[in-house]
Amino acid sequence: MRIAVIGGTGMLGAPVTAALRDRGHEVRVLTRHSEHPVDLTTGEGLEDALDGCDAVVEAANTRSPKLAEEVMVGGTRRILAAEQRVGVPHHLAISIVGQEAVPFGYYRAKVEQERLVVDGPVGWTLVRATQFHPFVADLLASAARLGVVPAPRFLTQPVDAGEVGAVFADAVEEGPEGRTITVAGPEARPLRAFVDEWRDGTGSHALRIPLRVPGGLGRALRDGGLVTDSPDVRGRITFRQWLAAQHSDEPVATRP
Template sequence: MRIAVTGGTGTIGRHVVAELSARGHEVRTLSRHAEHYPVDVTTGTGLAAALDGIEVVVDASNASTPVARARATLVGGTQRLLAAERDAGVRHHVVVSIVGCHDVPMAYYRVKVEQEEAVAAGGVPWTVVAATQFHEFVAGTLAGAASRGVVPLLRAAVQPVAAAEAAAAVADAATREPQDGTTSVTGPEVLDLRDAARAWRAATGSRALPLRVPLPGALGRALRTGALVDPHPDARGTTTFRDWLAVQRTLRASAR
């Protein structure tokens, strides 16, 4: 099967490319800086050539801040991508989204909902793969905060998944018939984000100060009551956050 992956060099996109390639599919990596198929979904540059002969498109592109840039990439870019897919005769569009984006009152999550709506209205048979937070995202967020001297302790329920395991679910969706609906993938366990932060701090040896950070209002209620959790996912990874941290620690040690 000939499959194109937009955002194919990103956190999950590179794993999707690797997974599909390992399964024997012909995969084109599409991104602004891709060697063979450079594209820019915000302008449409390169899309026609990149999608020539493609059967399935996996959209793993991302832009989170500022919100205007996120909307330009995830909504406007999706609309341009779908228009190019219609012209190219693509038969299935798969987009990576987020578990809970419909229920969490955050600007970026609202943009993801708009992206899903654009896909549903785009005229190409489609599947949304909603994933919980990636281990990589949780660790990266904590590392960013720690670089400023603190490790935030936020009361929130999360169910993180390894990006590689989420990518396997995306690859499954891409090689099946379009659902015109949503499938979900999560990690193996629900964690309090405070416990995840403490585990990260212990695994990395960070000396940043643990700091309790309250989350008031509707956002806090949504995160505390499990908006980012799916108790009955269609696919579930097996690598816990602590196990993933242990692997990263081993990789860091072997690289020294």
């Protein structure tokens, strides 16, 4: 099959691309800076890049809160319209476990993005995942550059992005069944437990400071808004194993 992976160089897009290529599929990587340049904020390049594709995986993202709406909601609208024009039969998108329960602008954009896909004109599959291991590690590393790491109590359940990539590759091969697949990491624990593992694993001496997230956002997070004990697919690679693999040439050894 020929598949376009939008955001194919990102934390999720790169392992999706690798999983599809490993299975012998032809992958077009679409980003603002790839061989097939597209810009989701304008739609530029989309129609040409999607023409002739059997499926499109939408895995773009923005770190800018101001652009979240434009890249994810506007971007999804533009992608779906281009897919409809050139006849792509299957759109696959990524959402976040619990996003509708957490009052935060980024998650509101994700909820709207998901709605567009489900109500849209193209056959679809949604994958809802928990936070990726490198996302948690990057967050802590950014804070540690200022000498501190926040250690809140709220539950998080990081998952290996490669395992999520494999779920996408399966879903591409299964075709547009209009279903939502949830994928979560092996352990739901307070973020502060992962902070301790991260400090051990990286040797960071950044000061660990307790943090209480205020308001409705804090309440939703403390109530386990971003975790699930009944995912369709439970990842096997723990945060500790993933961290260890970052400093080793050995593949990640999973628990039995």
